[in-house]
Amino acid sequence: MTVRLWLDVEDLFEYASRNPRPSGIQRLAFEICRALQEQYADKGLVHFVRRDFVRNDFYIINWQELATLFKGLASAPSATVVRTHSIRPRGLIGIFLQRLVYRLSPDIRDPFLESMRLLGRAALAWIRCCGAVIRRAADLAVALPGSLRQIGRRRDKLDARCANDSRSAGSFTELAAPGDVLLLTGAPWSDPNLPSLIRSQRARRGLRLGVLVCDLIPIRYPEWCEPGLVRLFRSWIDSILPLCDHTFAISRETANDVEAYAREIGVRLPRPVIPIPIGTGFGGGPPKAATQASSGRVPAAGSYVLCVSTIEVRKNHLLLFRVWRRLLQDKPPGSVPTLVFAGRVGWLVSDLMQQITNTNHLNGNLLVVEDPTDAELTALYHGCLFTLFPSFCEGWGLPVSESLAFGKPCLIANRSSLPEAGGNLVRSFNPDNLDDAYAAIRHVIENDAELREWATRIEHEFQPTPWSLTAEALLTALDDLPSNAAALNPGQRRNTPARAGEVSVSPWAGSAAAPPAISAQ
DSSP: OOEEEEEHHHHHHHHHHHHHHHHHHHHHHHHHHHHOOOOOOOTOEEEEEEEEEETTEEEEHHHHHHHHHHHHHHOOOOOOOOOOOOOOOHHHHHHHHHHHEEEEEEHHHHHHHHHHHHHHHHHHHHHHHHHHHHHHHHHHHHHHHHHHHHHHHHHHHHHHHHHHHHHHHTTTHHHTTTTEEEEEEEEEGGOOTTTHHHHHHHHHOEEEEEEEOOOOHHHOOOOOOHHHHHHHHHHHHHGGGGGGGGGSSSSSSHHHHHHHHHTTTTTTOOOOOOEOOOOOSSSSSSOOOOOOOSOSSSSTSSSSSEEEOOOOOOOHHHHHHHHHHHHHHHHHHHHEEEEESSSBBOOOOHHHHHHHHHHHHHHHTTEEHHHHHHHHHHHHHOSOOOOOOEEEEESHEEHHHHEETTTEEEEESTTTTTTHHGGGOOOOOOTTTTTHHHHHHHHHHHHHHHHHHHHHHHHHHHOOOHHHHHHHHHHHHHTTSOTTTSSOOOGGGGGGOOOSHHHHHOOTOOOOOHHHHOOOO
């Protein structure tokens, strides 16, 4: 490695301030940082930086600060909380009023009920608004003096830190030089000013830009995302692609998608998008032996089937809920294993969570382990019969390769990058077809010997990919960049139609030289 690498990790800190557990993107970004740190930090060629929003610049942080942050995300205890809205039964007064109103004729009753509903909502909204104003005013009166002092201390601390960074040898100002690479690996799109900051760094220091794209789901499938995310992500990707000297992706599927989108918006990428091998597992090493979960949230080994992912509409948990409800109706009592959802509760799943509550978690046959720690995830993987991943669309599919690393068979949706992540060691079903998913899952549950043979095959044939290989693939590509890449005018790449074949599929796609994480799986 000859190139000096600056990894922007601001988004990891921002994510940690709002979430108790890492998602797949944060895990992937941190494991890449860990691998780069272990292999190259002692040579002074890898640095981690955060953004100085006051000076529109970067400052260096040490590795331990980042490692401590992620350790807190992965291991801090949390309680299971199923976020749902309960339905309360109507009391005696409500029943009496309902009977009284329904004595009215329909032409009077219906407008009366509608007006009462509207008045009730307006009154409730007004009460809540007044209460919020009063509480905010009281809180502000109490907290303002201390907040002002705290802001002053933080500003003084930041000023001192940035001043020290600008003066000391080994600071960002001192070390950053033309030809160095600023690498974005996580979810940096929450900062709308980032493209402006990058343009400034290119002009002031001649830095080149490398971006690892995990997926284009907010653009390709906006129906599965919150509207705010769709707008934010589209603005970010449209602004960042013209600045990229090198673009990476976490799968061939995503690489092809990024190249296609670049052509759609008129951006001519200087090089093909390169899919990189994705490491296996989490926690900086191979799966550890199962330990007794102190939280008591892990069921008995061999009694359950596991689905690990954020619980959101795109992940298609609803399909598994419907399959399990049908299995419980069709099969004898006690013959259906428990279904376990392990992950953070995300967006657009309030209906699903309400159905889970209304059915009493399928009468105890569905368990939600919300925000599991890494220790709990390890125990869950070790103890499950097999895993399921029915997602409609993924950039890669970390739970698939994680499952194989633990020697557990995995049934996946036959969509996007998931077959790429699982290779010939997984089985698949159509995530849009309840009957197909039901038949595939029931077959595995009812054939114990076949399931054991499948697990044995995984144990013998699966080759885990070290995260060091992911880091090496990134650096090999970055070392190949021409030294004058930073001198390219970003404006020349936008609104310039790409010639046929100019942005080609990555040389790894369909090649015998495919990265081990892809070919082995």
